[in-house]
Amino acid sequence: MSKIDLYRNVHMGQRARLFTLAVELGTADISHRGTATEQSVRCLAMTQELREHADHEDTFIHQLLRERAPEAADALEAEHMRLDAAFVALDERARTLPTTPVDALADAQHALYLALNEVISAYLAHLHVEETVAMPALWEYASEKELGAAFAAFRASRTQEQALTDLRRMLPALPPPTRAAIVRDVIKAAGERAAGTLAAATTTLTPDQRGRLYEDLAVPEAWALQDPEYA
Template identity: 80%
Template sequence: MPKIDLYRNVHMGQRARLFTLAIDLGAADISQSGAATELAHRCLAMTQELREHADHEDTFIHQLLRERAPEAADALDAEHIRLDAAFAALDERARALPDTPVEALPDAQHALYLALSEVISAYLSHLHLEETVAMPALWEYAGDEELSVVLAAFRSSRTPEQALTDLRRMLPALPPAPRAAIVRGVVETTPDQAAGTLVAVSATLSPDQRERLYDDLGVPEVWALQGARRA
């Protein structure tokens, strides 16, 4: 049975969306109507999400880490200073972008891009520390039962809408096998709504990813689509 990893899947989703945001921000035609507002909103939404994610980790994971491996917890706490500063700088530039004069927009766009790059740099370092220091410490000093309790507590704290959002953010970044295992577990919790659930959780997958998921689950895609229409 695979080890319980409290970080891996969600972090893969975060990396993918941070990289996508950086590419989109760097390549955007800022002269287009509404482009500055949209990009600013996406940056602010990202920092809000990352702050909320940190709060979740503090609530459900890092209390246990502080009890069992305080040195690892201290290392994570120290990184929050750089992260908080990077988030604040990105937010400031994002909020200012929509009101920037047209002639200054290209420079403001690039400054926002650099601020996002600093967030990504700081955040990647933080994720690496959690995955290579914190998680191994939890494997060493906390048993599977305790980690299962942590995971269950987090999941029970999420509304159905929040849980669906979590999956939609995460699944496109995962390899086929773990993606199928996660979706299979979700579908099995609502057998009377299996088709609709499958459509809902796979909404952010690419066509190729969705086709592979349905193949791995052993169900035809037309079945799910018909089931969603009936639901």
């Protein structure tokens, strides 16, 4: 039986979307009407999401870490300070981009691109500490029951729509067996709403990913379109 990993899957989703955002910001045609605002909104949404994620970790994971492995918790606090500064710099660049004069837009776009990549650099280092220092410390000093309780408490704190958003962000970045295992548990818990929940949770998958998932679940794809509320 594999150990409970509180970081792995969600971090894979975050990496994938950060990398995608960097590529798409770098290649965006900033001269096109509305593009500056679109890219600004995307960057601000990302920093908001990452801040909320850090709050969730503090609430449901890191309190246990501080109790059992304070040195590992201290390492994360140092990473948070660097991250906060990078988030602020990115937010400032993002907010000013839509009002930048046309003749300065290209330079402003690149400055925002650099600020985003500074966030990515800092965030990757932070994820590495969580995955190679914090999680091993929790495996050593906390029981599987305690780790399971932490994960269950987080899930219980999410509304149905928040839980679906979490899945949509994470599932495209996971390998097929992991994706299928997660979705299998989700639709099992959904009961009579299983079909609609499956359809709603998989909207961000590519056609190939979705086809493989339905194959792994051994269900016809049409089954997930039965619930009009989620279709």
